Ligand SMILES: [Fe+2]
């Protein structure tokens with residue numbers, strides 16, 4: 699079923715509200731909208747990339763902004779401080795509030811289908827950096843996690859963004875309608891995305907990254923709330939928590955963690 703983007707946005711309170719939503723929240727809203735459209739028999743077309751482009755100046759923020767920096771509704775709220783030596787779990791509980799359910803669902807599906815622990819961890823982490831920034835999120839995410847996970851997990855995170863744009867039916871991945879709505883039906887990924895896909899599909903860790911995209915497809919379920927504790931052992935085995943706390947170990951990514959910890963610092 700196709701939808702009218704403007705009509706869909708209007709039902710959510712406007713383009714600025716939609717821009718501030720996580721993609722799981724957007725998917726939930728889309729599902730409700732489609733259910734309503736199905737009931738009324740009104741099937742609307744996917745927007746074009748030009749129509750999406752035309753929306754840019756209708757919003758106060760850009761679409762690539764991180765969740766922590768823009769409120770989904772009304773003003774932003776005070777954030778609870780993180781402990782002195784914050785762990786990954788602390789960030790999940792206190793900062794990854796708008797990405798965690800989607801990531802937990804994705805990791806849960808990887809676990810239930812018997813995937814490797816590294817794939818499960820990559821799924822668990824794959825979109826969490828969207829709290830900091832959404833544009834090119836997989837590259838930011840891989841960089842943020844690189845000091846703490848295996849190169850294979852970082853690869854799986856880095857390339858899932860490019861692989862999302864390309865079918866791989868053999869491995870159970872089909873280009874999602876969500877992207878037809880969010881990017882436009884005729885959207886063509888930029889050359890760097892195509893080049894990343896060309897490289898990744900010949901790589902020894904292609905499967906790991908592809909599986910992040912496969913689990914992504916099934917991770918927008920309403921009323922499914924896997925718990926982080928389910929992954930405690932996998933985090934313990936595959937995530938190197940720095941003893942100083944994430945943000946204070948002087949790693950090349952420490953500033954990214956601090957920015958998530960203190961998004962209200964003006965400089
Ligand atoms: Fe993603």
Ligand SMILES: [Fe+2]
Pocket residue numbers: 800824825914
């Ligand atoms: Fe995702």
